[in-house]
Amino acid sequence: MAVDTPSQSVAKAAGDVVARGPRRGTGSRRAPKRSLATHWYAWAMVAPVVIVIAVIIGYPLVRGLYLSLTDANERNVARTIGVNEIPATYEFVGLDNYTDALTGSQFLGTLGWTVVWTVSCVTLTFALGLVLANVLNRRIAGRSVYRMLLILPWAIPGFVSVFAWRFLYDERRGMLNQILSGLGMDAVPWLNDPLMAKFSVIAVNVWLGVPFMMVALLGGLQSIPGELYEAAEMDGANAWQRFRNITLPGLRSVSTTVVLLSTIWTFNMFPVIFLLTRGGPGEATQILVTQAYKFSFEISPRDFAQSSTWGVLILVLLMIFAAFYQRVLRKQGDVW
Amino acid sequence: MRRGIAATALVAALGVTLAACGGSDGGSNGGSKGSGELSGTVTWWDTSTVGSEDKVFKKIAEDFTKKHPKVTVKYVNVPFGEAQNKFKNAAQAGSGAPDVMRSEVAWTPEFADLGYLAPLDGTPALKNQEDFLEQAAASTKYKGKTYAVPQVIDSMGIFYNKKILKEAGVEAPASIADLKTAAAKIKEKTGKTGLYLRGDDPYWFLSFLYGEGGDLVDADKKTVTIDSEAGVKAMKTVKDLVDSKAAITDATNGWDNMQASFKDGKVAMMINGPWAVADTYTGKEFADKANLGIAPVPAGSAGQGSPQGGHNLAVYAGSKNLDASYAFTEYMSSPEVQAQIAKELSLLPTRQSVYLQKEVVTNPMIAFFKPVIDKAVERPWIPETGSLFAPLGVEYTKVLTGQTTPEQGAKAVGDNYRKLLKDWK
Numbered sequence: 017m018a019v020d021t022p023s024q025s026v027a028k029a030a031g032d033v034v035a036r037g038p039r040r041g042t043g044s045r046r047a048p049k050r051s052l053a054t055h056w057y058a059w060a061m062v063a064p065v066v067i068v069i070a071v072i073i074g075y076p077l078v079r080g081l082y083l084s085l086t087d088a089n090e091r092n093v094a095r096t097i098g099v100n101e102i103p104a105t106y107e108f109v110g111l112d113n114y115t116d117a118l119t120g121s122q123f124l125g126t127l128g129w130t131v132v133w134t135v136s137c138v139t140l141t142f143a144l145g146l147v148l149a150n151v152l153n154r155r156i157a158g159r160s161v162y163r164m165l166l167i168l169p170w171a172i173p174g175f176v177s178v179f180a181w182r183f184l185y186d187e188r189r190g191m192l193n194q195i196l197s198g199l200g201m202d203a204v205p206w207l208n209d210p211l212m213a214k215f216s217v218i219a220v221n222v223w224l225g226v227p228f229m230m231v232a233l234l235g236g237l238q239s240i241p242g243e244l245y246e247a248a249e250m251d252g253a254n255a256w257q258r259f260r261n262i263t264l265p266g267l268r269s270v271s272t273t274v275v276l277l278s279t280i281w282t283f284n285m286f287p288v289i290f291l292l293t294r295g296g297p298g299e300a301t302q303i304l305v306t307q308a309y310k311f312s313f314e315i316s317p318r319d320f321a322q323s324s325t326w327g328v329l330i331l332v333l334l335m336i337f338a339a340f341y342q343r344v345l346r347k348q349g350d351v352w
Numbered sequence: 353m354r355r356g357i358a359a360t361a362l363v364a365a366l367g368v369t370l371a372a373c374g375g376s377d378g379g380s381n382g383g384s385k386g387s388g389e390l391s392g393t394v395t396w397w398d399t400s401t402v403g404s405e406d407k408v409f410k411k412i413a414e415d416f417t418k419k420h421p422k423v424t425v426k427y428v429n430v431p432f433g434e435a436q437n438k439f440k441n442a443a444q445a446g447s448g449a450p451d452v453m454r455s456e457v458a459w460t461p462e463f464a465d466l467g468y469l470a471p472l473d474g475t476p477a478l479k480n481q482e483d484f485l486e487q488a489a490a491s492t493k494y495k496g497k498t499y500a501v502p503q504v505i506d507s508m509g510i511f512y513n514k515k516i517l518k519e520a521g522v523e524a525p526a527s528i529a530d531l532k533t534a535a536a537k538i539k540e541k542t543g544k545t546g547l548y549l550r551g552d553d554p555y556w557f558l559s560f561l562y563g564e565g566g567d568l569v570d571a572d573k574k575t576v577t578i579d580s581e582a583g584v585k586a587m588k589t590v591k592d593l594v595d596s597k598a599a600i601t602d603a604t605n606g607w608d609n610m611q612a613s614f615k616d617g618k619v620a621m622m623i624n625g626p627w628a629v630a631d632t633y634t635g636k637e638f639a640d641k642a643n644l645g646i647a648p649v650p651a652g653s654a655g656q657g658s659p660q661g662g663h664n665l666a667v668y669a670g671s672k673n674l675d676a677s678y679a680f681t682e683y684m685s686s687p688e689v690q691a692q693i694a695k696e697l698s699l700l701p702t703r704q705s706v707y708l709q710k711e712v713v714t715n716p717m718i719a720f721f722k723p724v725i726d727k728a729v730e731r732p733w734i735p736e737t738g739s740l741f742a743p744l745g746v747e748y749t750k751v752l753t754g755q756t757t758p759e760q761g762a763k764a765v766g767d768n769y770r771k772l773l774k775d776w777k
Contacts, residue, residue, distance in 0.1 A: 182604075186609070188613060188618075208604070298603075314742065316738055
């Protein structure tokens, strides 16, 4: 839910509306009845999608917003169990939940680590993806094999690979530590030490995210005309100059999109954190989404109000980020 | 024409989808009113240890059909760590919940308070109620009604590998100071670690807390006591055990690692309860069952103290087959079944009459644990008891991994409890 909405709003803000909106708007306003009569079939075709989106995105969103303004928890929501019908007794509390979240240390502390996690993951995946894409864009022996192998982490379902990593990381019986002890080194507390656990979760997320970056950037590289490089070579530009002045500008449109997407995904990367550490040790690797999940599913009584509050705040943060990012890009003269 | 076909197909597809949604409800539970003979399906969520206990429980549960041939028992094993949340999800959503739930003692008042459990007074589920041990029955009562039937009762002790202790020339430790010296000797003589301390589950912290004379809360005085001096001292004790390398611990995957290191003889001791006995016997170190020794938990400065725990069987209030569920609950807590479980799994019965059977009292594990249970520390059976572990778990792990001090950790738990228990001191 939170993943889709900001990107949609970005797409909408991106100029589509400005360019085409008015024309389309006046057209339908002129003769709504006739439009319905002639286009009923189109409406009927669109209807299922609209209904499904309203049910699976719209309703939870509105409901989440509403719950964040109440003190709803497990004990006061309505529930029907067999013959017992227990009515809802929660109350409207206005913006209290937001004040609590924004003035308490827990939200801000978690936000701090979430930002560190997002920035380091996106930076590392982008850098690695760029390097690998450049390597694989050359004519090297076995190129297609390498491409296949590097896409593999992407092809495996996320939870499967995260579980595999969890086994590798296990301090007592994991393969990584067995290899280390074979080399005569001490065991590393991969997931048991707070700082080490932070590195470990970032490493797994980078491993998972590189294929996407690589494929997207490889596509971008292939769309750069080869003549540019030839011309640059004729002018005596060295490899670094060619990369700096042709490759990077040529990848601009692709990289802005993948960085935005990757930021939103990483910010809300639930499975990696939840399945590897459950936010532990203690709360060392807890990011905003896993903590919001914890509020509404792991603690008791389950705190639905606080969980929704965090959810809404995550959404707002990502929307602000997307708007800001887009503005910076436009200032730099990007048409996107 | 083509449009017409497509539109028809769309309508048909929608129709099929709707029919599919509606159809899933029927036929799952037969119900059994009137004729007197029970029928239908009873789904039971068991939380016992997979690989050892679950096989026995599955067989016993399915044997219910021998008495009631028209009833089908559906045995489902839900990992203990997930069961509380899974049951709450299903019970609240009103679909997918089992008919009968193996509910841990601390969960029972909470489930009852939320309205998820059927009151059992006056139903066939309760039979010969006076026979139940008083401590075992305590957690099944909430606001004057009985919401569950005690299935097993337990406490904790220190499990040790006799061979390793003998090799190191030490006895089973009686106090925490003994434990530290024994661990140092074991390390010196055998190179192995003394104790596995479970660091990801605060239940394993309780015996240290009780050993210092502390407790989580004092329900009679409505006071939070975890952040008292005793609580801080207990936190210091566990931290010291890990820092001095007398014990190893993990912040994740604790249960599996604890069992594996003890069963493979990598650690000499662990603190555990009867639920671990059957699984421990499957380890290569304990192929000879006599190698497993057991002693009371090491005493702290205020003496020995271990928590009283156990499991109840509760019937989901939304069950579509209440009558068969009541009968199943009665069967699973009957003296015959309890005796069989005691024999095969060394789990402790909740009925006094079962302890009179010779095969039960001569089981060494039961003979050890029965007196321990009589002295074990009982928790207050309030709905919030099931909520006390989550905040404690976070701080316990933080203390063990050095992210906070014992003082701050204990204080943070106390603050959390006061938020949870309105108007408590």
